[in-house]
Amino acid sequence: MKWFITPQELRRQGVVGMNRRNTQMIAELNPRSRYPLVDDKLQTKAVAIAAGISVPELYGVIETNHDVRHLPAIVAGREDFVIKPAHGSGGNGILVITGRVGEQFRKASGLLVDLDGLKHHVSNILSGMYSLGGQPDRAMIEYRVRFDPLFGQVSFQGVPDIRTVVYKGYPAMAMVRLPTRTSDGKANLHQGAVGAGIAIATGVTGHGVLHNDIVDQHPDTGAPLGGIAIPGWGRLLELAAGCYELTGLGYLGVDVVLDRDLGPLILELNARPGLAVQIANGTGLLGNVECIDARAAQAALGPADRVAFVRGLALRE
Amino acid sequence: MRRLHLPLLILLLTGLSLGVFYHKVWNLGFPVLPAQTTDNWTVEARVAFEPTGGALTARLFLPHEPPGFALLDEHFVSRGYGLATGMGADNREATWTTRSPSGRQVLYYRAAVYQLQRSLRTQPEYPGPADVPDLEEPYLSAAETIIDQVRARSADITSFATVLVRDMLSAADENMGLFVSGNASERDRVAVAIELLAGARIPARMAHGLQLTDRGRDLQPRTWLEVHNTREWVAVNPNDGSVGYPEHFLVWWYGDGDPVELSRARNAQVSFAVSRNFQDAVDTAQQRAKLLNSRVMDFSLFGLPVQTQNMYRVLLMVPVGAMIIVLLRNVVGVQTFGTFMPVLIALSFRETELLGGVILFTLIVSLGLAIRFYLEHLKLLLVPRLAAVVSIVVMLMLALSILSHRLGIEHGLAIALFPMVILAMTIERMSIVWEEHGAGDAIRQGIGSLMVAVAGYLLMINPYIEHLIFVFPELLLIVLAATLLLGRYTGYRLSELLRFRVLAGRSKS
The missing domain is CATH 3.30.470.20 (ATP-grasp fold, B domain)
Known part of the structure; x- marks a missing residue:
């Protein structure tokens, strides 16, 4: 070649x-x-x-840092879900949770992350880390496609x-x-x-x-x-x-x-x-x-x- | 129309830019190359005389559009005299008048001229064939013989004059002897030459000028012959028949009159003095533009305070750097962090110099990156994290400055000129790319940014480009036009020739 x-x-x-x-x-x-x-x-x-x-079902939206405390309620009773920025690009900032291990969550890669880790990720999304141009963003939690x-x-x-x-x-x-x-x-x-x-x-x-x-x-x-x-x-x-x-x-x-x-x-x-x-x-x-x-x-x-x-x-x- | 819109705009911008550029170079003499000086001469005519009583008039010929020179400035020293300048029959003249002068009078005329690469003078129209002079025998037949002989050995008007002058100088011919004796003055020879040329119906005139020499005093005006070859006046040296004026020859007046004419005065003396001075070419051009009342100077950068000028010297290079970014990103396909971050880095390289700048930049970004990775563990919000990175960058810069000062490397001090917020953003973006696309992508983009910054820097410090843009800011319109043109570039990027290489050799299926 x-x-x-x-x-x-x-x-x-x-x-x-x-x-x-x-x-x-x-x-x-x-x-x-x-x-x-x-x-x-x-x-x-x-x-x-x-x-x-x-489209995949929407479980919940988090719009402000104050609302991050609602995250446990949104994911309560759900084994798997996806957290993504509403304005993300190139697949950045998408966190796929495939299951729970005790208090921890299992990421798609198999690594474990705790609730604080999830909240930090949501905070990052809200602060615009993954959005185009860095504007404040919203985090959406939705159905994980099987x-x-x-x-x-x-x-x-x-x-x-x-x-x-x-x-x-x-x-x-x-x-x-x-x-x-x-x-x-x-x-x-x-x-x-x-x-x-x-x-x-x-x-x-x-x-x-x-x-x-x-x-x-x-x-x-x-x-x-x-x-x-x-x-x-x-x-x-x-x-x-x-x-x-x-x-x-x-x-x-x-x-x-x-x-x-x-x-x-x-x-x-x-x-x-x-x-x-x-x-x-x-x-x-x-x-x-x-x-x-x-x-x-x-x-x-x-x-x-x-x-x-x-x-x-x-x-x- | 929409298709033509952009090309027309680009043509318009380019035309406008080149038009102003051409005007400034050719008509005002702005230098295209940096650090050029012009030969400037100050010439002075001193007129002294003794009044004989009553109202007095003194008339002095003044240089007017002398070939090879441009007049920059002139003034008159003549206290107690009324002064008028205007065009006479062949020459520009100054006329001084006064009612009741007493004692010896001295008047000065001083002009600053500078040498041009070419003539600025507007050529007067062909005056038409000269009238054949009324000559009596034996002069008439002698003149006819001379003209026939000269015509036989010449090809055109200019060579006719040359051959004629050479014949006069040798004066071997007895026909020629009738007109000119062996010890005739320059002026007499020119006068005879004009008469004989008129016999051949060639218009000719006498020119008087100064051979400029530095610190020349009491210069004697020299007489020169000019013939009209139906297109322009051509100078012929009355001493050897050669064509053209010698270097540094300033033509002062035409015709066979004296430079000074006085009424109610006697013992007129006129003397010329010259001094030479070198001047920055840009200053000379400005002076000239002012003299010509050019609109261009109303919009010149040189009218600004020097400090502001120096700032614009740098700022005007930014569009050039930005165009390089456009080229490298859209035509070559280099990936960089941030669109114009490399231009700002390149600007700070001006202060740190290249090697020092690259080392300092790499040092700060790698140290900052290491600390940024540590901050990642602390799980901070975006804005506080950015603020933390900025603080760390400032402290790193301070530490490096102190360290390098201690080590005696003064280049390290210039680090303070790095745009720290830009550095912080670079570190932040690089760490995100590092996390998400891997170290390879991050380092590749980092090196890409640095390379673009270096390319931009090398271009922006180029003294020729800097001079061109600063003296001719209108050239930025060409930069703009080129950028607009690149804005519609739909061809492939060089990097895509690599990216799509696996498609090579496939038939279109």
Whole structure:
């Protein structure tokens, strides 16, 4: 493998770079006024529930340091839960509790943390440590997704999620993000999670990407990443495509988790989805983006028709 | 329209900037390179005479747009006289008048001129072919012979004049002997040359000027020949026929008149003196701009108090540093802590110097980071923790200053100029990146920030760039235009050529 790729080759493959993403996709397609909707996960949750889109149940919200004393009451009787900042980005500040050991709580990594540790974490969230720009934030405590055993062999603790990049309402590309030992149960690629590309047409996974390198097996479990067919793929894509109407954002990352009991749940939305999805799928976004541009200029379609268009596009190739 | 908006704006900014820059360099003579001096000369004409009684008028020719020079300043010393200056037929003149002078009178005219790389003078239009002089025989046929001979050996007007002057100097020809004797003065030769050139219908004129020499006293004006080659006046040396004025030759007046003309006075004496002084090129240009009443000087930095000027000397470099950050982040793809933290670090490097600055920066950030990791265990809230980091950074800076002073390393004292809040924020962000993305990312971003700061510093201390930006602040508009242009750069970053390298060799599937 060469240690670099020429710009001509990148262009030929239709790879979108950071600069193009920031100017032509985010700056032009995502009106700034709609950002709070996705940056604030509480608002996202509210509009998603109103639109009938399923999301993990909210146990409670802590808004001030004074309210931190309510934390024991919120988590009382709950074996597992997730604490996350309402304005977090990049998966920072998300604390996943998978169970209790006496007075202690067990983190997704298996390490134990006591109630003081939880309260300190909530205080950090409230003081804005994990929020964009460091503004004071709110902490939300919600349902911990019990993930579908589908990805059991290819994830190390934590919750694998399916990231779909939705361009102008059309699901342009997707990957499943699998936590690893180094990512501490988080499904963010830059924290060390593995991303595996998913063929839009079929919902079957392909090879994976780990730290910008291509891998075929999960680094911790050794199980092959490819060949996993995601059940209800069409419905999942429609769910993701529907988030376009929900938010009005033309370049959107939709993170969906497959819950064992509840099926696909929207975990969060991202107005600045990253570009690693291109490595996971082994090709650039531009190919699909151009087809979608042409189609979107012709007619305004509903979510189901948009999904059908994109899947047809992939089959034709 | 929206597509054209940005390119038009960029063109406008660049054009505006280059326009003002060009004006300042070419018309006002602002130096493009730092620490340049100009050759300035102070020339003085002293006019002495004895009045014969009654109202007196004295008229002196003054230099006007002399080729190769620019007039910076001039004044007249003439107590008790009324003074008027204006354009005469060929020359600018000063006219002094007084009602009843008594005793010997002395008038002074003093001018400061400086040498230009090129001529500023506006070329008067071609006066048209000269009138053929009325000559009698044997002069008429002699002149015709000379003109025919010279024409046969010359290619154009300038070479015609050169050949003619050389013929006159050799004076071997008997035709030439009719016009000019072997011991004719410079002035006579020029007068004859003008007459003969007129025979060939070439317009020519007499120029008088001073060969400037430092501390020259009682300089004698020299006479020079100028011919018009239909485009411009060309100087021809009446002593060897060579073209052009010698170096440091200041043309004072044209025509065959005397520089001074007096009525009701006698024993007129005029003498010229010169002294040379070197002046900072920027000062000279400013003086000149003031003389030309240029609008540019109303918006000049040089009008500000020196202390403020020195501050702007630094501040004006910040946009340049910021553009470097834009380049390194958006085109190269270097990761840094904070967007403009490296510029501020680079600014403090100006005081600490590079090596000392890098060592001190690394020292403080690593020590601060170690303490910050300890603070993590105390589980503090964000703002108190930041405040604690700031306090610790200040104490570290103090400790390092004292230590280095004890060791006799005076560079260590400059550490106080580091922006401590920026350092504290850097430490805080670095520790968060360290915890969340691992030590590798944190160190990579730390080194990236430092590299960007060093690059910014090297650029910002460049004396040429600093001079350019300070003397021509309008160049910042180009920096702005370049930044705007980069703002629409949608190409790949160099770092992405590495990031996406696994896609190399794949066919588009």
